[in-house]
Amino acid sequence: MSLLVVSKPLSVDICVIIKLISIPIIWYLRANLSRGLEMYFYLNLGISRKEYWIIPFAVEFVAFTVLMVISSIIGFAIR
Amino acid sequence: MLVDSVHLEFGQHQVLQSAYLTAKTGYVTGVLGRNGTGKSCLFKCIMGGIKPQNMFIRINDERETDYAHIGNRVKYLPQNLFMPSNMSLNEAFSLYGVDYDGLVTFDTKYHTYQHKTFNELSGGEARIVEMYLVLMSDADFCILDEPFSNIAPNCVDKMQSLIQTQKKNKGIIISDHLYEDILEVTDDLFLLRDGYTFPIKSRDDLIRNGYILR
DSSP states (O other): HHHHHHHHGHHHHHHHHHHHHHHHHHHHHHHSSTTTTTHHHHTTTOOOOOHHHHHHHHHHHHHHHHHHHHHHHHHHHHH | OOOEEEEEEEETTTEEEEEEEEEOOTTTEEOOOTSSSHHHHHHHHTTTSSSSSSEEEETOOOOOOOOGGGGGTTTESSSOSSOOOOOBBBHHHHHHOHHHHHHHHHHHGGGGGOOOBBGGGGGHHHHHHHHHHHHHOOOOOEEEESSSTTHHHHHHHHHHHHHHHHHHEEEEEOOOHHHHHHHOOSSSEEEETTTEEEEEOSEEEEEEEEOOOO
8 A cells, every 4th residue: 555655646545445445344354253252153163263363364455455456457547 | 082181271370281081972971170170271172262282182083183173073162152143043053054943843932033133132042042053063072061051940951851862963071060960961070170180980079079068
């Protein structure tokens, strides 16, 4: 995001909007996956402890990356 | 299932030292212990929720056990409510592969509860649903941590009957402070004390080990 802002200063507002959109996703995942004994609900389904903790971050990273790529494509299209 | 040499410590505090547990299909294994002796910690170590300093676990004399995904073979009912509060009963039963009609047969009260979420149930109702779900799931073993807490006596009797029925298909490990209820349903019994497990054959052994006074 920093590199994008450096290369295209006018894209700051786009980066902020993208980050704002990702907040509900992160909030939803963490609210549902990281509360106390709820971990055992997922362990009972055969998910490992490592997978349980990594999944929210992985999903956030993939979702944010996708949003950044889409916004870059839109930016180039606009230029 | 054989669980052996479980060593767990939190900083300077040693919870488990060489704890040992076995379970077999067709048998109910009871685990007793005073508050803070590490029963729940032992179960959580088996399920992978807590990483112990050392543990050996083997199922069915296999050369390698996929411990990371042990939930495919062992189901665990924690001491407190563990279902996601916003999840509906229908969804939970679907994920666990259990027929909801069986719960209605077990207790007709749940006939209209299918689309309710767990936070809309009372504590006792949610506990019964969780216990039913864990017991009826497809697994080689079930671990029930204090399943009878907050349950009405008539439901305790029903649950004990369900345990006796399900033990034909899987090995069941159960712990509770209501030791007389445990004594009624268990085939083997262990006492967890000072980080070690001791086999218990009779009520006198419980008195000798200081679990009960008389």
